[in-house]
Amino acid sequence: MKIIVPMAGMGKRMRPHTLTVPKPLIPIAGKPIVQRLVEDIAKVCGEPVEEVAFIIGHFGQEVEKQLLKIAESVGAKGSIYYQEKALGTAHAILCATPSLSGNLVVAFADTLFKADFTLAGKKDNTIWVQRVEDPRPFGVVKLNAQNQITDFVEKPETFVSDLAIIGIYYFNDGEYLRQELQYLLDNDVMEKGEYQLTNALENMKQKGMVFVPGQVTEWLDCGNKDSTVFTNQRYLEYIKDTKLVADSASVVNSVIIPPVFIGENVKIENSVVGPHVSIGNGTHVTNSVVRNTIVQEHSKIKNANVANSMLGNHAGFEGRSLDLSVGDYNHITQ
The missing domain is CATH 3.90.550.10 (Spore Coat Polysaccharide Biosynthesis Protein SpsA; Chain A)
Incomplete structure (x- = not known):
């Protein structure tokens, strides 16, 4: 075949x-x-x-x-x-x-x-x-x-x-x-x-x-x-019974609501993440709520309420609640 x-x-x-x-x-x-x-x-x-x-x-x-x-x-x-x-x-x-x-x-x-x-x-x-x-x-x-x-x-x-x-x-x-x-x-x-x-x-x-x-x-x-x-x-939802959180991920004072994928060296602090969130390698999430969202690699989310969104690689978002579509290397501060 x-x-x-x-x-x-x-x-x-x-x-x-x-x-x-x-x-x-x-x-x-x-x-x-x-x-x-x-x-x-x-x-x-x-x-x-x-x-x-x-x-x-x-x-x-x-x-x-x-x-x-x-x-x-x-x-x-x-x-x-x-x-x-x-x-x-x-x-x-x-x-x-x-x-x-x-x-x-x-x-x-x-x-x-x-x-x-x-x-x-x-x-x-x-x-x-x-x-x-x-x-x-x-x-x-x-x-x-x-x-x-x-x-x-x-x-x-x-x-x-x-x-x-x-x-x-x-x-x-x-x-x-x-x-x-x-x-x-x-x-x-x-x-x-x-x-x-x-x-x-x-x-x-x-x-x-x-x-x-x-x-x-x-x-x-x-x-x-x-x-x-x-x-x-x-x-x-299909793969929720498999291992979805990398061992190298750091989750501090935060709530993870599965199913959520968390990649290598991700840092999540003082945040609520999930359900239905995928976070790529090296991304940082701080003081935020993230739901139903794809975040790619080496991006940063801070002081934000994000839902139904996509953030690219090396992107950044800091601010209020939004439905986002942010490409690579873009940074938005509210």
């Missing part, structure tokens, strides 16, 4: 946090989004993961090293490919052409999930979907009476289905997928100015390939600040 992870997007909806860090490396409950995604897929594969291929922009050597370590953590070879221009989902996947073979999972790195299925021995090509109230921002599918997918529609302006594609796909023939993606580029088949994976899927279906919908227990989006904070909350 192979895992293909397109993650070259600029993450505009997550700014300012993506100005210095690629969105898939923003931490959820102490681990980067993309690491959570790869680990969760590896758990449901039911067989060894041979390779994890990441399609990225030019994020730098440190990011690439981190991605290769994520692949190694699930016992797989790591591969790095580059998408030089944002030309759509089909183009992004095709950038990993040498890795498109055999059984594979394609998973876009801005979504996480919880599920109880196993992919081992699976014969049907599967597209995971979830019902949504507003399907317009998503690709959607329509089903027939046999629970097979009959239509793929990319970001419908009028209602055709509320079954949104969540960005996770299983293909039992990676070579065939590669051929259909290449067909789009060779024949300049574009939709809304991009090469769309849904067009390749439609062509494959027209040629007789059967696709079935997959169901997840929960779909967790990481598209913007509020959804990412909520995803952090849900993940902390």
Whole structure:
């Protein structure tokens, strides 16, 4: 089994946090989004993961090293490919052409999930979907009476289905997928100015390939600040029975309301932290109340009441109660 992870997007909806860090490396409950995604897929594969291929922009050597370590953590070879221009989902996947073979999972790195299925021995090509109230921002599918997918529609302006594609796909023939993606580029088949994976899927279906919908227990989006904070909350609930507080953390005259992740060398003094808070390595929290919040590494919170917020790396906040989204190296004093 192979895992293909397109993650070259600029993450505009997550700014300012993506100005210095690629969105898939923003931490959820102490681990980067993309690491959570790869680990969760590896758990449901039911067989060894041979390779994890990441399609990225030019994020730098440190990011690439981190991605290769994520692949190694699930016992797989790591591969790095580059998408030089944002030309759509089909183009992004095709950038990993040498890795498109055999059984594979394609998973876009801005979504996480919880599920109880196993992919081992699976014969049907599967597209995971979830019902949504507003399907317009998503690709959607329509089903027939046999629970097979009959239509793929990319970001419908009028209602055709509320079954949104969540960005996770299983293909039992990676070579065939590669051929259909290449067909789009060779024949300049574009939709809304991009090469769309849904067009390749439609062509494959027209040629007789059967696709079935997959169901997840929960779909967790990481598209913007509020959804990412909520995803952090849900993940902390999932892993609350594991060790979440580092031995090197110092908690003095403070109350910790679990579930809370506290990283290495964190200092918490005269504060109330939790529930649903993740605090990265080296961060200091003093005389504050912090709830339902992600704080990254080496940041400082003082004399503050913070909820439903994200603070980046080396950030600082001192002052009153606020709903915050503070990027790296920004300091706010009230």
